[in-house]
Each structure stands twice: as structure tokens, then as C-alpha cells.
Amino acid sequence: MKLRTPLSEETVRKLKAGDTVTVDGTVFAGRDEMHLRALDYARESRKLPFDLRGGVLFHCGPIMRKEGGQWKVVAAGPTTSTRMNSMEPEFIERFGIRAIIGKGGMSQPTVDAMAKHGCVYLAFTGGAAVLGAQGITEVKEVEWLDLGMPEAFWVLEVKGLGPMTVAIDAHGRSLYKDVDEKVKRNTVEVRRRLGL
Secondary structure, three states: OEEEOOOOHHHHHHOOOOOEEEEEEEEEEOOHHHHHHHHHHHHOOOOOOOOOOOOEEEOEOOEEEEEOOEEEEEEOOEOEHHHHOOOHHHHHHHHOOOEEEEEOOOOHHHHHHHHHHOOEEEEOOOOOHHHHHHOEEEEEEEEOHHHOHHHOEEEEEEEEEEEEEEEEOOOOOEHHHHHHHHHHHHHHHHHHHOOO
16 A cells, blocks of 8 residues: 555554555654654744654664765665654654654554554564665755754655555554564463473
């Protein structure tokens, strides 16, 4: 399924864990430091440089280079999303993002926030930074470069970014939780068969 930003809650609620999607449109990229500063801005009633409502947030610290005054993407692989666990529920609620791209999944409080506010988690293959870069057609803007290139607040135009799997849907289903439960069941069965 092809998604185009900005995303509506209705569109996101139709997605189910296990669906395969690509994304076209504007995507915001940022990691830990971007989250911290954005939340500080919100708590101080300061306006962010960009409106994130209906947006897609890519947990990514891209590698960029400047060519003729324009930023070009060298690599854009997903960052491990658990780094943002403590901030993401508030981030989803305050800024109205509809999808997060990353790797490794997120905590139960974030899964709960996604279900409450209408947001999904799109799992992007780790180690595929060149594939990620190929899906980015333009670097539209960048803010907060004082945080460093990988921690800045990037605005990217993408086409066919993916493919990605809906790993956490807006109904609280998590493929990561499903796998964990299956592993636990299998471990119990193996231990039983071994008489442990």
C-alpha cells in the first residue's frame, strides 16, 4: 500500500499489523536531541519550525553532504527506536504525528499512545541506509544543525520510501509483542520436553 503524507487518522486506523507500505511526500527525520528540543519548545509554548500534525517521523540520523549549496543524502538508515521510548508518547500526543519509521519497535506506553491518538510504527530494515537514501528525492529544509548533523531536524521529500512493515498498528497490535509471546511459549515447551 502506498501512503501519501500528510496522513489522516482514518487512513492510519485502516492499517493493520503486517501490512506492507511505502511512503510518498514529506517526512521529518530526527533522533534523541531533536525530540528533547521539540518537547522543550512545546512545554515552553514556543512554536516548532514545522507543523508535524499528520506527519511521518523517521527515527534517522542521516549522513548528508553539501553540493552547490544543496544538501544531498548519502545514507539514511533507521535508528533504534527504543532510544526515544521515554519521549515518544508525549511526542505523539503533543504533535499529532501519524506514523513513525524506525527499527526494533517501541515500548508498551508508546504502543498505547499510538492506539489512543492514531499512529502506527513502520519497521524499516536495519542496515539498509543506502535503500533509505534512494527513497529521498530532496532535502527540503533543516533546522537545529547546532545539535550536529545526525541530531538535527530534517525535512525530507520522499518517493517510494520503503518497503516497510506496519509493525505496530493504531489498534494496539504489535508484531514485536507477538514474537516475544511466541518465543516464550516455545521456550516453555522446549523446557517441558527436556524435563527442565
